[in-house]
Amino acid sequence: MKLHEYQAKGIFAEAGIPIPDSKLAGSVDEVVEAVESIGFPAAIKAQVHVGGRGKAGGIAIVSDVEEARAEADRILGMDLKGYTVNQVLVEQGVDFVDEYYVGVTMDRGEGKPVAMVSTKGGVNIEEVAAEDPDAIAQEHIDPAFGLHPYQARKAVYDAGVPAEYAREVSSILSTLYELYVDNDAADIEINPVMITADDDVIAADAVMNIDEDALFRHPNLAEMEEDSYQSDLERKAGEYGFDYVRLSGNVGIIGNGAGLVMTTLDLVDYYGGKPANFLDIGGGAKAERVTNALDMVFSDENVDAVVFNIFGGITRGDEVAKGINEALESFDEIPKKVVVRLAGTNAKEGMEILNTDLVEVEATLEEAVQRAVKNAKEVSQ
Amino acid sequence: MSIFVDDDTRVVVQGITGGEGKFHTQQMLEYGTNVVAGAVPGKGGQNVDGVPVYDTVDEAVEAEDATASVVFVPPAFAGDAIFEALDTDLDLVVAITEGIPTQDMAKVNKRLSEVDTRLLGPNCPGIITPGEAKLGILPGNIFESGNVGLVSRSGTLTYQVVSNLTDRGIGQTTAIGIGGDPIIGTSFIDALEAFEADTETDAVVMCGxxxxxxEEQAAKFIAEYMDTPVAGFIAGRTAPPGKRMGHAGAIVSGSGTGTADSKIDALNDAGVPVGDTPEEVADAIEDFL
Structure with a gap:
């Protein structure tokens, strides 16, 4: 789960990391009020869960009230890579002489957190990592002990941060690691840490992503999850508790288990179709869950045909069949053709229950996908 | 032969009194697995389907000579349950639980480096040696004893590929789900190494x-150390970057690492044929045998 910049900065500030003066604003008038109290120059920054906001036009530097009004009017309500901007952070403009990167994330390969510092701040750190990995100093952390102070210092020295800022930057890194642990962050970073013309060290941006599996022990963070959905469909999926990703094609896909659903998407593509979504109903789904899944996919206007592929382990074929029947019998006319393939636990019982007047049935995954691709092509032509 | 589990494996089920734990204990018993004990704090003295329950894993091991545990404990308590199992000197711990916080697993991972116990999972379907033992939630009836090893990150994809094999009369030595989380106890390489050493495994399927x-590291291992032929499958070719595809670990990063293409190329370079469909994986295995 991604936090907004203003949310992350609030957490940073509370932990003692210096941030620029800032105010959250949701209307042009609020922006004007904010810049008048903060002063000029000021930055107006869109609060949306999108990387590269600056390049996409979601950040403006303004030097007077007129400009602030015009830019606020432009940014508020704009569409940034599929997200509507409802809030902006109005922030004191900072005259800086240098920019660094400081962050903590999980190194999957090592199975350990890693602290990172680079003097190549202010640019996409993943690009730095790809092009010039030596420019990022890394210290792997033993989670039993945490980040030793010497490690924080070492990372800062190794990165080549000038001596006069080393103490402050390493202190920020240590605080970031504490926040990483205390909040069960998946990753946490400041890019850039700015060295201002007055020799201050401040966090000019803030990224904090929380491990969704740990939200149960952070109710305060869970409350912040309100507006991270990109579309009504994603919101609906969240309410139903599905793992769902919307794609751009027209073949709706429902299945159980991440690997098998991904494989079904890949096969749709392989057989010349275009997947409309990833929808995993999870293990052990009951009839109601199946009905909800069909409702989701039917309500996606891009979907022309559906493939429903279940290989039951803990999921039972008869429960799935019951759910499919219930969902489809509620329609006078089936909105989109559904191809069903049931295998595994209670598949035979499921096939006996399944109302085959309402769905098309195939015995194998490959055949089911090919039929759904054909159905979708017939509709879209 | 087989790897990691066989009919000598004696199993303690952690969380045996919960819904999932109870159901799958019955399934494991039906399959013929030696489930010898359960461990649930506060439930010592009860029994589930004739299996005695103890308050701690330690007591269960002491009383019933358990050699392996299966963890069906809810995510908030699963990290602790795995620690308990690791501190009890078992040979194998199979963690089925999905949704364990990653930082809990980083701590478990640290402990793993200090003990001899093997951890499988978490967020995995478990392990089965057909005809001998099943530890986890895999549907036993689709497996058949034979000479092909299978290792996969995903549960249902394992079932799919196994059924493609079994339908042609190709059985399995052992099938292992290593789990879909970012931090897991047993890697592809660990499983491949064991299959390579197993004299009865004549070919291996690896589903990444x-x-x-x-997968890239596994490809290097295959090229350098394996004589047993391997066929591969990689799910997620059509996944967009930055989106988590169900499994916590199944995500292509913004900078393009972790892509299906990179994994398929690495496997092909190691001489591993990668099927476009599960059926093609079975074709490749049939060619090997």
């Missing part, structure tokens, strides 16, 4: 998916 670099 997007995210991380385990």
């Amino acid at each position: 998916e997007i995210g991380g670099e385990d």
Whole structure:
């Protein structure tokens, strides 16, 4: 789960990391009020869960009230890579002489957190990592002990941060690691840490992503999850508790288990179709869950045909069949053709229950996908 | 032969009194697995389907000579349950639980480096040696005893590929789900190494998916150390970057690492044919045998 910049900065500030003066604003008038109290120059920054906001036009530097009004009017309500901007952070403009990167994330390969510092701040750190990995100093952390102070210092020295800022930057890194642990962050970073013309060290941006599996022990963070959905469909999926990703094609896909659903998407593509979504109903789904899944996919206007592929382990074929029947019998006319393939636990019982007047049935995954691709092509032509 | 589990494996089920734990204990018993004990704090003295329950894993091991545990404990308590199992000197711990916080697993991972116990999972379907033992939630009836090893990150994809094999009369030595989380106890390489050493495994299927670099590292291992032929499958070719595809670990990063292409190329370079469909994986295995 991604936090907004203003949310992350609030957490940073509370932990003692210096941030620029800032105010959250949701209307042009609020922006004007904010810049008048903060002063000029000021930055107006869109609060949306999108990387590269600056390049996409979601950040403006303004030097007077007129400009602030015009830019606020432009940014508020704009569409940034599929997200509507409802809030902006109005922030004191900072005259800086240098920019660094400081962050903590999980190194999957090592199975350990890693602290990172680079003097190549202010640019996409993943690009730095790809092009010039030596420019990022890394210290792997033993989670039993945490980040030793010497490690924080070492990372800062190794990165080549000038001596006069080393103490402050390493202190920020240590605080970031504490926040990483205390909040069960998946990753946490400041890019850039700015060295201002007055020799201050401040966090000019803030990224904090929380491990969704740990939200149960952070109710305060869970409350912040309100507006991270990109579309009504994603919101609906969240309410139903599905793992769902919307794609751009027209073949709706429902299945159980991440690997098998991904494989079904890949096969749709392989057989010349275009997947409309990833929808995993999870293990052990009951009839109601199946009905909800069909409702989701039917309500996606891009979907022309559906493939429903279940290989039951803990999921039972008869429960799935019951759910499919219930969902489809509620329609006078089936909105989109559904191809069903049931295998595994209670598949035979499921096939006996399944109302085959309402769905098309195939015995194998490959055949089911090919039929759904054909159905979708017939509709879209 | 087989790897990691066989009919000598004696199993303690952690969380045996919960819904999932109870159901799958019955299934494991039906399959013929030696489930000898359960462990649930506060439930010592009860029994589930004739299996005695103890308050701690330690007591269960002491009383019933358990050699392996299966963890069906809810995510908030699963990290602790795995620690308990690791501190009890078992040979194998199979963690089925999905949704354990990653930082809990980082701590478990640290402990793992200090003990001899093997951890399988978490967020995995478990392990089965057909005809001998099943530890986890895999549907036993689709497996058949034979000479092909299978290792996969995903549960249902394992079932799919196994059924493609079994339908042609190709059985399995052992099938292992290593789990879809970012931090897992047993890697592809661990499983491949064991299959390579197993004299009855004549070919191996490896099913990977997007995210991380385990498949790339496995490819290097195959090229350098394996004589047993391997066929591969990689799920997630059509996954867009930055989106988590169900599994916590199944995500292509913004900078393009963890892609299906990179994994398929690495496997092909190691001489591993990668099927476009599960059926093609079975074709490749049939060619090997």
